[in-house]
Amino acid sequence: MANGAGSIVVLTGAGISKESGLSTFRDPDGIWARVRVEDVATPEAFARDPERVHEFYNMRRRRHREGGIQPNAAHLALARLETEWRGAFLLVTQNIDNLHERAGSRNLVHMHGEMLKARCARCDSVREWHEDLGLATACPACGRAGDMRPHVVWFGEMPLEMDRIGAALAACDLFVSIGTSGNVYPAAGFVREARGAGARTAELNLEPSLGASLFHQASYGPATRVVPEFVASLLAAGAVPAG
Numbered sequence: 001m002a003n004g005a006g007s008i009v010v011l012t013g014a015g016i017s018k019e020s021g022l023s024t025f026r027d028p029d030g031i032w033a034r035v036r037v038e039d040v041a042t043p044e045a046f047a048r049d050p051e052r053v054h055e056f057y058n059m060r061r062r063r064h065r066e067g068g069i070q071p072n073a074a075h076l077a078l079a080r081l082e083t084e085w086r087g088a089f090l091l092v093t094q095n096i097d098n099l100h101e102r103a104g105s106r107n108l109v110h111m112h113g114e115m116l117k118a119r120c121a122r123c124d125s126v127r128e129w130h131e132d133l134g135l136a137t138a139c140p141a142c143g144r145a146g147d148m149r150p151h152v153v154w155f156g157e158m159p160l161e162m163d164r165i166g167a168a169l170a171a172c173d174l175f176v177s178i179g180t181s182g183n184v185y186p187a188a189g190f191v192r193e194a195r196g197a198g199a200r201t202a203e204l205n206l207e208p209s210l211g212a213s214l215f216h217q218a219s220y221g222p223a224t225r226v227v228p229e230f231v232a233s234l235l236a237a238g239a240v241p242a243g
């Protein structure tokens, strides 16, 4: 253990934001039950029908803009863990919402991008973006219209900050996966990487994920219950439990 308390990496997915009123992807009432991945979440879909893809993200961005979506007890518990933990801590989220930062998390990686940012595919500049995007939207940096896109990672694209994540996983003593089904790589492979580094692994989810057998311990239930419980017991212990 690099320091007395131990290094923690937490991975979150859509399940942690479900009780804040945001949909997951693969649950029966999830986003992929309403729209096809191939129509909205690939570079090919964007090339084929950019207005359709813009509308999908504009709708989701509007929900955030209109308010009413608030961080829940699970987001708040992870912010508390970051503040009170004496060792290293990195929160990696697959979510493109901003609920972790609004809860107070700071050491945070959005590996699949951020809904409230836009990127120019021509000059690569990334800006905070709260309005609708469309083909007529001009890039504030280079002035070109037609090349603005949501700053999100679609299937077939490289997730963000993989070097930083890889380094944290290689050094971690505890890896915790929260609210993710384990369908999407490379995030679904992090538990193996952490185990390879000798870390203890824990899953907090509504139900066992695809990779459930890879975790040393698990707690199943809604995130607003199981995450605060887990954080409280970890902080009470003060160090990553051995073995």
Ligand code: BJW
Pocket: 012, 013, 014, 015, 016, 018, 019, 024, 025, 026, 027, 030, 041, 094, 095, 096, 112, 152, 153, 154, 155, 156, 157, 158, 159, 162, 178, 179, 180, 181, 182, 183, 184, 185, 186, 204, 205, 206, 207, 208, 209, 221, 222, 223, 224
């Ligand atoms: C609760 C709860 C409550 C509910 N409390 N819990 C063949 C084999 C292996 C890999 C591949 C393959 N072919 C292609 C690939 C790679 C591909 C991939 O993984 N495909 C698989 C589907 C097969 N991956 C990629 O293309 C990625 N890029 C990549 O691999 O680059 C190359 C590379 C190589 C080497 C190293 C590194 C990189 C990019 C993936 C991009 C994902 N994009 C999306 C959409 C964009 C963002 C957006 O619009 O929001 O990201 S897809 C969607 O899935 C979204 C999510 O972030 C992601 C993960 O979903 P998540 O969070 O797990 O949600 P759900 O719905 O699946 O699960 C929710 C869970 O919560 C459930 O378990 C519930 O039970 C639980 N739950 N209520 C607690 N109250």
